[in-house]
Amino acid sequence: MTAPVRTARGSEELIRAEEPVLAHNYHPLPVVVARAEGAWVEDVEGRRYLDMLAGYSALNFGHRHPALIEAAHRQLDRLTLTSRAFHNDRLAGFAERLSALTGTDMVLPMNTGAEAVESGIKVARKWAYDVKGVPADRATIVVAADNFHGRTTTIVSFSTDETARAGFGPFTPGFKIVPYNDLAALEAAVDGTTAAVLIEPIQGEAGVNIPDDGYLAGVRELTRRAGCLFVADEIQSGLGRTGHTLAVEHESVVPDVVLLGKALGGGIVPVSAVVGSREVLGVLHPGEHGSTFGGNPLAAVGTAVVELLETGEFQRRATELGAVLREGLDALVGRGVVGFRARGLWAGVDVDPALGTGREVSERLMREGVLVKDTHGSTIRLAPPLTVTAEELRGALGTLEKVLTS
Numbered sequence: 214m215t216a217p218v219r220t221a222r223g224s225e226e227l228i229r230a231e232e233p234v235l236a237h238n239y240h241p242l243p244v245v246v247a248r249a250e251g252a253w254v255e256d257v258e259g260r261r262y263l264d265m266l267a268g269y270s271a272l273n274f275g276h277r278h279p280a281l282i283e284a285a286h287r288q289l290d291r292l293t294l295t296s297r298a299f300h301n302d303r304l305a306g307f308a309e310r311l312s313a314l315t316g317t318d319m320v321l322p323m324n325t326g327a328e329a330v331e332s333g334i335k336v337a338r339k340w341a342y343d344v345k346g347v348p349a350d351r352a353t354i355v356v357a358a359d360n361f362h363g364r365t366t367t368i369v370s371f372s373t374d375e376t377a378r379a380g381f382g383p384f385t386p387g388f389k390i391v392p393y394n395d396l397a398a399l400e401a402a403v404d405g406t407t408a409a410v411l412i413e414p415i416q417g418e419a420g421v422n423i424p425d426d427g428y429l430a431g432v433r434e435l436t437r438r439a440g441c442l443f444v445a446d447e448i449q450s451g452l453g454r455t456g457h458t459l460a461v462e463h464e465s466v467v468p469d470v471v472l473l474g475k476a477l478g479g480g481i482v483p484v485s486a487v488v489g490s491r492e493v494l495g496v497l498h499p500g501e502h503g504s505t506f507g508g509n510p511l512a513a514v515g516t517a518v519v520e521l522l523e524t525g526e527f528q529r530r531a532t533e534l535g536a537v538l539r540e541g542l543d544a545l546v547g548r549g550v551v552g553f554r555a556r557g558l559w560a561g562v563d564v565d566p567a568l569g570t571g572r573e574v575s576e577r578l579m580r581e582g583v584l585v586k587d588t589h590g591s592t593i594r595l596a597p598p599l600t601v602t603a604e605e606l607r608g609a610l611g612t613l614e615k616v617l618t619s
Contacts (some may be wrong), residue, residue, distance in 0.1 A: 262583065263601075307512050323502070327362070356411050409436075471488050
């Protein structure tokens with residue numbers, strides 16, 4: 214990084230200044246980032262931190278990846294927005310490359326992850342009425358407990374997290390909640406009204422919960438037999454994070470619909486997408502769904518993201534560095550860590566509650582120059598950029614050991 218950015222106000226003053234003017238919908242760590250590059254960020258005083266969160270996987274390729282920055286600059290000099298009232302010269306290429314990368318037929322471009330989930334819900338319901346023949350307004354979608362798919366009113370309607378739900382009713386009907394990783398419960402919930410089963414292949418916000426081997430394949434087989442859709446929310450788990458382009462590839466599973474976001478925008482612009490078969494996405498007709506910014510020309514950044522993934526380099530890095538991550542966490546079990554779950558370069562780490570909450574551990578790590586975020590209780594998540602080096606990763610694990618054992 215170049216010379217530190219100095220502001221008229223320091224970190225403490227800036228944090229205090231937010232308090233009266235920003236809605237309190239987040240509880241961020243007390244660090245004020247001013248610059249970033251690769252796996253490192255710098256606060257307004259010039260202190261450097263290793264980013265082991267990567268924007269909840271939005272920064273899979275690190276901060277300001279040169280290829281992505283170049284793509285954004287190049288497009289900013291030409292065209293930024295047409296809306297979908299007109300065509301633009303970047304959209305076809307983006308859709309072609311993304312559908313080829315994911316092995317799907319069609320792409321529905323949106324902006325945020327929550328919009329992708331909402332769009333997936335709408336598409337599944339439309340498919341249920343137009344193709345499956347479910348009576349009007351009777352379609353249901355089966356979801357898993359402890360899910361995190363976003364925070365819109367419809368999505369929190371099927372959340373089991375009371376912090377996300379309380380005070381936001383009345384809730385949207387049409388959802389059935391079953392335990393995650395329980396095929397018997399899922400089968401019991403599916404019936405003739407079921408439009409889709411919507412699950413995360415790995416539950417990120419819940420603490421990087423990884424299902425048993427065979428669960429995803431079982432979901433695929435069950436939905437095929439029942440004549441309903443399998444919708445996989447890969448917004449956090451997809452695009453290289455787990456060592457494959459998509460996490461479902463660990464079981465060679467092909468869902469009917471995949472939801473993508475976060476890393477698809479390269480940490481530069483919000484880009485999300487619903488990708489799937491022509492039979493499913495083809496149910497939409499002009500006027501039935503839309504987004505002014507969805508598929509905007511700056512989605513050229515998304516094309517550059519796809520180009521990075523087409524090389525396979527980042528999937529390999531997640532696999533190889535994931536082994537380093539697991540090795541380091543194995544060494545900490547019994548030494549402040551009571552257990553962990555990891556796949557690729559992504560882990561949920563359960564800290565001994567006697568040593569503090571996940572928030573307290575995150576704050577201690579921050580003071581030592583490593584940024585992570587807690588999930589629930591005494592669990593923290595680790596999801597560094599896929600550009601992190603083995604040396605940086607071992608350094609972060611060493612710092613975790615220090616704060617847990619000192």
